[in-house]
Amino acid sequence: MFTTYEEALDWIHARLRLGIKPGLKRMEWMMDKLDNPENKMKAVHVGGTNGKGSTVTFLRSILEAGGYTIGTFTSPYIEQFNERISVNGKPIIDKELVQLANVIRPLADELEETELGGPTEFEVITAMAFYYFANITKVDIVIFEVGLGGRFDSTNIIQPLASIITNIGLDHTNILGNTYEEIAFEKAGIIKEKTPIFTAVKHPGALTVIEEQADEKSAPIYRLNQEYTICGHESLARGEVFTLNTKLQSLEKLELSMIGQHQTENASLAVLAAQYLNEKGLFTVTEQAIRVGLMRAYWPGRFEVLSENPLVIIDGAHNEEGITALTHELSTRFADRNIHIVFAALTDKKLNEMIGKLDHIANQISFVSFDFPRAAKAEQLLNISQSQNKLAVDNWQSYLLEEMKMLEANDMLVVTGSLYFISEAKPKICKFLKNITISL
Structure with missing residues (x-):
């Protein structure tokens, strides 16, 4: 009981x-x-x-x-x-x-x-x-x-x-x-x-x-x-x-x-x-x-704008089709922006295709690990990427907070990938953004 x-x-x-x-x-x-x-x-x-x-x-x-x-x-x-x-x-x-x-x-x-x-x-x-x-x-x-x-x-x-x-x-x-x-x-x-x-x-x-x-x-x-x-x-x-x-x-x-x-x-x-x-x-x-x-109609974690200034978007693009939709929106809506993507995924996804599409759109791409049975390691994702500006991150929580602090006027942060990761990341991001608003 x-x-x-x-x-x-x-x-x-x-x-x-x-x-x-x-x-x-x-x-x-x-x-x-x-x-x-x-x-x-x-x-x-x-x-x-x-x-x-x-x-x-x-x-x-x-x-x-x-x-x-x-x-x-x-x-x-x-x-x-x-x-x-x-x-x-x-x-x-x-x-x-x-x-x-x-x-x-x-x-x-x-x-x-x-x-x-x-x-x-x-x-x-x-x-x-x-x-x-x-x-x-x-x-x-x-x-x-x-x-x-x-x-x-x-x-x-x-x-x-x-x-x-x-x-x-x-x-x-x-x-x-x-x-x-x-x-x-x-x-x-x-x-x-x-x-x-x-x-x-x-x-x-x-x-x-x-x-x-x-x-x-x-x-x-x-x-x-x-x-x-x-x-x-x-x-x-x-x-x-x-x-x-x-x-x-x-x-x-x-x-x-x-x-x-x-x-x-x-x-x-x-x-x-x-x-x-x-x-x-x-x-x-x-x-x-x-x-x-x-x-x-509102559904959290689907190309959701968490903040306009700094511009922070979270999107549960957890497979190739989702990544295709995400990159289409980014390329048509934010072609003039410096796009920084933070990505986490499960190992059973088509990682080569997904990361290839993200490489094409991102000015900077960071790969993170998170605590889930089928989660891919950051280094595994990094090795797939062909980006010239890529990074593997051990502690995604502290990394995200630091990156949001450093965003400039023309920058945007896109946190995407596994919905399990998104569910962990969103409350952390929202708490930080709320604290920024209060401090201002």
């Missing part, structure tokens, strides 16, 4: 030792023991390689602007662990997390003694989310973000009202496959019988796989540049503007507060899903709710 938040969190994190174990048998076993809470809620399922969290946020914000109470399950966290299970963007409180851990632990211990083996950290957290939204806090709908892949992901026991696949990239190839088509097949595993699928996948081979799976499941499909199009895009100082054309209507000059052209695709998927829910009479979603929701 856990009595403190720290005890519960330590137990959850200790399950990282079990690694990643794709499959639904353990989840189904736990759900059966809990009287199948996953069947007691309305849900939308969001998968893809990049943009899942942003799409979840856009859809939540739209529905919330319409007056609904929205649950979300996302991963990983940026500012605090509890945010993985949230209601209207507000993380569950510590007391609730302890309560959930005490519900799931006996099941985990019992499951450990079966041939299925104990549940992983992610399976435990997913089970907690299902129990929470079914039994502790009832909401109008829950938006579930896929953890890894789709077909065998722990969240894939739900029967959603709609499914979303944001895009397909070559990430987690050691688990999901080495080609776009193989990965697409795993992602398309969230497509359910006669349940609409909304996608922004552009890779022809990957899209074909998704279309085949949709056809097999008789699932209506809505594809970027076919059933809907994005045009009139403009970048603003702190966001984006674009027009979305669908078969239902044309929504002109939709405005986002989240930065990055790729966010227009994520936002469009959210709008389409919201329009579908409205069209089917499941929820009432007005154009005003769409516009207000998109403007209000």
Whole structure:
């Protein structure tokens, strides 16, 4: 029996030792023991390689602007662990997390003694989310973000009202496959019988796989540049503007507060899903709710400007696709700036490609290590880089603080890489920037 938040969190994190174990048998076993809470809620399922969290946020914000109470399950966290299970963007409180851990632990211990083996950290957290939204806090709908892949992901026991696949990239190839088509097949595993699928996948081979799976499941499909199009895009100082054309209507000059052209695709998927829910009479979603929701949507750690002076940006670009989006924004928005990048990554990523793109854009690049089981060493990253102005750093905390002190008017600091690193770095940076403001 856990009595403190720290005890519960330590137990959850200790399950990282079990690694990643794709499959639904353990989840189904736990759900059966809990009287199948996953069947007691309305849900939308969001998968893809990049943009899942942003799409979840856009859809939540739209529905919330319409007056609904929205649950979300996302991963990983940026500012605090509890945010993985949230209601209207507000993380569950510590007391609730302890309560959930005490519900799931006996099941985990019992499951450990079966041939299925104990549940992983992610399976435990997913089970907690299902129990929470079914039994502790009832909401109008829950938006579930896929953890890894789709077909065998722990969240894939739900029967959603709609499914979303944001895009397909070559990430987690050691688990999901080495080609776009193989990965697409795993992602398309969230497509359910006669349940609409909304996608922004552009890779022809990957899209074909998704279309085949949709056809097999008789699932209506809505594809970027076919059933809907994005045009009139403009970048603003702190966001984006674009027009979305669908078969239902044309929504002109939709405005986002989240930065990055790729966010227009994520936002469009959210709008389409919201329009579908409205069209089917499941929820009432007005154009005003769409516009207000998109403007209000905020997701930490995604091209987030932490300070204008000095200019400090943090971005969880944790794979090649994320780095491509980041470098595109930096080259178009800040071509006149002296860009200093601080980068950390996990060893299972395509480090050569990622660092190559960063080398091309950075005036200076620093590589750091951080405390995580799969984290790459700074020296390993340094040896990959071809930059003429590179550095490996042992203590990233003190290094970041010193670098921010030295930033000049035309300089900018971009802290990027693993989301696990970003979650550690952001509070340190924010605390330092706050102290600067107070001292001024």
